[in-house]
Amino acid sequence: MRFTIGWLLILAILSFSCNDGKQKSSQDDKPIFKIIESNEEVDSLFVIQEISIPPKENWNYRGLELVKSEKESYERQKAFNLKVKQNASGYAVVIIPKIKLNQLKSKYKISFIVKRGDIGNHLGLRLSGEAPQRLDVVFNTENGNVSEILKAGNFITNELIKMRPLENNWYQCIITAEINSNNINFYLGPTTGSRPIKSWESLSTNSKGMDMLLVPSSITFEEIE
Numbered sequence: 653m654r655f656t657i658g659w660l661l662i663l664a665i666l667s668f669s670c671n672d673g674k675q676k677s678s679q680d681d682k683p684i685f686k687i688i689e690s691n692e693e694v695d696s697l698f699v700i701q702e703i704s705i706p707p708k709e710n711w712n713y714r715g716l717e718l719v720k721s722e723k724e725s726y727e728r729q730k731a732f733n734l735k736v737k738q739n740a741s742g743y744a745v746v747i748i749p750k751i752k753l754n755q756l757k758s759k760y761k762i763s764f765i766v767k768r769g770d771i772g773n774h775l776g777l778r779l780s781g782e783a784p785q786r787l788d789v790v791f792n793t794e795n796g797n798v799s800e801i802l803k804a805g806n807f808i809t810n811e812l813i814k815m816r817p818l819e820n821n822w823y824q825c826i827i828t829a830e831i832n833s834n835n836i837n838f839y840l841g842p843t844t845g846s847r848p849i850k851s852w853e854s855l856s857t858n859s860k861g862m863d864m865l866l867v868p869s870s871i872t873f874e875e876i877e
Contacts, residue, residue: 703873712747715740735863745841745853763826765870768793769863774845776852781807781833
């Protein structure tokens with residue numbers, strides 16, 4: 653009987669140790685980002701100051717064209733079709749370079765409103781500082797999911813990401829994060845969703861004609877508490 657009880661105690665200890673190890677492993681495997689769960693987490697943010705960004709006429713367009721939509725708008729804000737040119741080669745992306753931020757290690761909210769176009773349903777975003785510091789995100793504008801995320805370096809930390817569904821299949825893409833940089837580069841463009849995330853802007857044989865509806869006036873950078 654003593655022998656049996658002893659073995660039972662040993663088995664119980666081993667079982668507890670294994671379960672504890674599994675719990676630690678699952679915690680270690682958690683992703684580096686968090687999907688914002690509720691609108692309250694966004695709406696309750698206190699805005700300290702809005703960061704100025706240049707008008708769309710001063711953005712850098714590489715293999716893309718921005719054409720006003722005759723059919724689409726969002727709450728009286730003009731919508732534009734961000735489309736890959738037929739003669740584009742290499743990659744297609746629009747860049748808003750060196751957006752000046754107020755101070756290092758502050759918290760910011762970045763948001764914009766988009767809708768799937770006629771061809772393709774994925775949108776790529778990159779926020780970058782000094783190379784190789786960057787955050788890449790791919791949004792799925794068909795089902796409203798954040799498809800994939802890749803981060804290099806630590807100039808962006810504590811990032812929270814959300815796609816908020818709006819009326820008529822529009823989505824607001826939202827990122828909040830602490831940014832340790834004096835300025836940031838903003839990249840945006842339609843993507844196939846099948847490209848490696850580190851090169852989502854690269855073109856493939858089925859990239860030509862891909863498009864996305866964007867409300868340029870909705871792109872905001874805000875310093876928050």
